[in-house]
Amino acid sequence: MVAIAAEETKRSRRKPGAARRLVAYLQALPLLVILGGFFLLPIAMIVVVSFWDYDFSGLYPAFLSMNYTDTLGSWVTWKTYLNTLKFTAMVWAATLFIGFWVAYFLAFHIRRATTQTVLFLVCTVPFLTSNIIRMIAWIPVLGRNGLVNTTLIKMGLIAQPIEWLLYSEFAVVLAMVHLYTLFMVTPIFNTLMRIDRSLLEAARDGGASNWQVIWNVVIPLAKPGMAIGTIFVVTLVMADFSTVQVMSGGQSASVALMMKNQMSLLQYPAAAANAVVLLVVVLLMVAAILRVVDIRKEL
Amino acid sequence: MTKSTKAGRGISRRSLLKTGAAVAGVAAGSGAITGFPTIWAQTAITLRQFGTGVSNLNAIAEKCKADLGITLEMTATDSDAAAQRAATQPDSYDIADIEYWIAKKVYPLGVMQPMDVKKLTFYDKIVPLFIDGKLKPDSVIAQGTAPHTVGFVEKPGDKKFAKAPTQWMTMVPTIYNADTLGIRPDLVGRDITTWADIMDPKFKGKTAILNIPSIGIMDAAMIMEAMGNIKYADKGNMTKAEIDKTIDFLIKAKHDGQFRAFWKTFDESVNLMASGEVVIQSMWSPAVAAVRSKGIACKYQPLKEGYRAWGGGLGLAAHLKGKELDAAYEYINWYLSGWVGAYLNRQGYYSAAMDTAKKFMSEDEWGFWVEGKPAKGDILAPDGKIMEKAGAVRDGGSFEARMGGVACWNSVMDEDRYMVRRWNEFIAS
Numbered sequence: 001m002v003a004i005a006a007e008e009t010k011r012s013r014r015k016p017g018a019a020r021r022l023v024a025y026l027q028a029l030p031l032l033v034i035l036g037g038f039f040l041l042p043i044a045m046i047v048v049v050s051f052w053d054y055d056f057s058g059l060y061p062a063f064l065s066m067n068y069t070d071t072l073g074s075w076v077t078w079k080t081y082l083n084t085l086k087f088t089a090m091v092w093a094a095t096l097f098i099g100f101w102v103a104y105f106l107a108f109h110i111r112r113a114t115t116q117t118v119l120f121l122v123c124t125v126p127f128l129t130s131n132i133i134r135m136i137a138w139i140p141v142l143g144r145n146g147l148v149n150t151t152l153i154k155m156g157l158i159a160q161p162i163e164w165l166l167y168s169e170f171a172v173v174l175a176m177v178h179l180y181t182l183f184m185v186t187p188i189f190n191t192l193m194r195i196d197r198s199l200l201e202a203a204r205d206g207g208a209s210n211w212q213v214i215w216n217v218v219i220p221l222a223k224p225g226m227a228i229g230t231i232f233v234v235t236l237v238m239a240d241f242s243t244v245q246v247m248s249g250g251q252s253a254s255v256a257l258m259m260k261n262q263m264s265l266l267q268y269p270a271a272a273a274n275a276v277v278l279l280v281v282v283l284l285m286v287a288a289i290l291r292v293v294d295i296r297k298e299l
Numbered sequence: 300m301t302k303s304t305k306a307g308r309g310i311s312r313r314s315l316l317k318t319g320a321a322v323a324g325v326a327a328g329s330g331a332i333t334g335f336p337t338i339w340a341q342t343a344i345t346l347r348q349f350g351t352g353v354s355n356l357n358a359i360a361e362k363c364k365a366d367l368g369i370t371l372e373m374t375a376t377d378s379d380a381a382a383q384r385a386a387t388q389p390d391s392y393d394i395a396d397i398e399y400w401i402a403k404k405v406y407p408l409g410v411m412q413p414m415d416v417k418k419l420t421f422y423d424k425i426v427p428l429f430i431d432g433k434l435k436p437d438s439v440i441a442q443g444t445a446p447h448t449v450g451f452v453e454k455p456g457d458k459k460f461a462k463a464p465t466q467w468m469t470m471v472p473t474i475y476n477a478d479t480l481g482i483r484p485d486l487v488g489r490d491i492t493t494w495a496d497i498m499d500p501k502f503k504g505k506t507a508i509l510n511i512p513s514i515g516i517m518d519a520a521m522i523m524e525a526m527g528n529i530k531y532a533d534k535g536n537m538t539k540a541e542i543d544k545t546i547d548f549l550i551k552a553k554h555d556g557q558f559r560a561f562w563k564t565f566d567e568s569v570n571l572m573a574s575g576e577v578v579i580q581s582m583w584s585p586a587v588a589a590v591r592s593k594g595i596a597c598k599y600q601p602l603k604e605g606y607r608a609w610g611g612g613l614g615l616a617a618h619l620k621g622k623e624l625d626a627a628y629e630y631i632n633w634y635l636s637g638w639v640g641a642y643l644n645r646q647g648y649y650s651a652a653m654d655t656a657k658k659f660m661s662e663d664e665w666g667f668w669v670e671g672k673p674a675k676g677d678i679l680a681p682d683g684k685i686m687e688k689a690g691a692v693r694d695g696g697s698f699e700a701r702m703g704g705v706a707c708w709n710s711v712m713d714e715d716r717y718m719v720r721r722w723n724e725f726i727a728s
Contacts (some may be wrong), residue, residue, distance in 0.1 A: 056715075058387050075725045100636075145575050163504055166576070167560050219571060221623075249560025249571075250510045251553070253727035261726075265512075265719055266383050 208257025350396025443535025
């Protein structure tokens with residue numbers, strides 16, 4: 001990377017200043033147009049609208065803090081954020097644990113590159129169907145008369161169906177872990193593959209046990225991958241509404257679900273204010289992750 | 300059956316988009332022509348209709364084109380979006396297909412024009428429920444936004460609704476029905492007679508209500524009153540204190556584990572019932588039919604406190620005039636002339652002009668759907684599938700028994716915003 005950059009500078013130094021700058025701007029233009037038009041502009045609009053006034057029949061340009069005071073002043077918001085953060089923490093812990101061991105197995109226990117690729121592709125098979133289908137598929141499994149309950153009853157292990165399997169927080173977390181684990185596996189697998197194997201040998205030569213190798217060598221080197229996976233999982237869970245809605249049977253709230261409710265009632269400015277708050281919260285979380293781990297080490 | 304009828308409550312807009320695309324091409328240019336009587340019979344006329352009810356039924360647009368030569372360009376939305384569009388984009392439609400409670404919000408904004416009843420051929424055939432609020436002369440008028448309370452104005456240009464029927468009608472009724480609780484008769488294990496039964500501790504964790512605030516609160520009100528917890532002055536227009544009491548009750552029931560789920564869409568309600576996750580819940584009549592079509596027992600249980608009713612109609616945009624206004628009248632007159640009415644009756648809804656619809660239905664169909672008699676032969680859906688076997692009787696019985704037993708209409712409250720906020724607290728709690 002550094003070498004390429006140096007090469008670039010050397011080459012560009014040959015051109016006169018103004019033309020060089022123009023070319024650079026031209027090269028950056030497509031990205032600027034795409035990011036500006038499809039990312040910055042919409043976000044700016046959301047921020048603007050979040051200060052507007054509204055009633056049933058329309059939106060009125062204004063500069064009011066009402067939408068924010070309403071949002072932040074309500075215990076529902078706080079409770080919903082707490083609930084969403086709780087889901088995030090649980091899903092994060094589970095996906096990190098599972099994701100790391102799956103990646104570890106793929107990277108260190110499978111010797112042949114072909115097998116590795118095949119097994120990694122197997123991990124992505126569930127992604128051949130849509131999110132919604134993967135989520136809804138849990139319902140006949142977990143339901144009162146579902147696969148799990150019927151099996152347990154027939155085996156005589158339980159007398160009554162277990163009620164908390166479906167339409168509960170357990171169901172929400174389970175479905176999310178199922179949906180998002182791959183987002184953890186991929187970046188971690190990627191970092192593990194880049195670890196220089198001679199480091200492991202050196203550790204072993206130095207007398208480290210298997211666990212010591214994992215704890216002192218592999219995990220520290222896998223941190224950038226874990227951080228990237230964490231960013232994926234955290235942002236996905238924080239913004240999720242359909243999983244929470246379907247798997248909790250509408251009994252649990254999430255921040256995005258709250259926004260969706262407001263939008264369906266045409267309270268766009270209130271939803272926009274909520275979106276801005278959520279954006280700030282997620283950005284803070286991402287910033288915190290980046291402070292702890294330097295993901296550029298990976299790139 | 301299910302596809303088009305569920306859309307009747309504004310849930311699926313997909314079927315609609317198809318029609319929209321199909322007819323969009325014909326739409327162009329109709330505004331440029333200025334009514335020469337000799338030409339207008341041959342010109343393609345397009346009426347733009349949007350809304351929640353009949354706008355979801357493609358068959359009506361097709362038949363209208365065949366019978367009248369009028370192209371209906373239809374757009375379906377959910378009710379909140381329909382209300383906003385009716386209010387804020389009055390030039391984007393010619394005919395508003397909206398529910399009566401939406402009309403209560405929208406009509407006073409001056410975006411619609413009333414219809415001259417003298418130009419409505421079948422005005423006399425319209426069910427009196429929509430004229431004076433009484434199905435029969437001795438009926439009691441239901442609470443909520445009863446259609447007749449927003450059905451007339453004194454004269455064109457008026458923004459206040461008239462207290463009694465006048466020459467000027469705000470909306471011609473199209474589609475309506477009476478809703479109640481659906482049950483699994485094989486699983487409840489006892490007779491269900493009242494809205495209060497949904498709170499029976501015996502059904503703990505096996506009940507559901509719908510999570511659409513404006514309708515859910517009405518179901519909750521029926522339950523509260525049936526349990527004797529409260530007596531509302533008007534369920535359709537609660538005070539803040541009444542809203543608080545109702546929501547607090549729901550929150551407590553939720554924490555006690557009474558509910559299994561809250562559903563938002565038609566298919567969620569079908570799945571909850573069909574899988575046995577719930578045995579008693581709020582339901583819409585096409586959803587009951589959908590569960591039954593899977594071979595699972597499901598009943599749309601009449602309850603002693605009565606039904607929660609909803610109704611929609613067609614209104615004219617304020618900008619319509621000349622040739623297009625004539626075409627709109629022609630369309631509405633055709634609408635009430637019977638074919639559409641029969642089509643709606645056969646789906647389990649009711650048509651506004653029952654007498655004209657009767658001529659388009661077989662005796663057996665009329666007997667089953669409207670008179671509450673046992674079916675002599677199999678009852679078929681419009682697509683030819685068997686809906687009910689011979690011998691079946693419609694839940695709740697006859698038209699008069701069902702629509703005569705309405706306790707309240709879907710409505711819009713003065714404290715609407717407060718209610719929605721509290722409802723969100725209930726869901727988040």
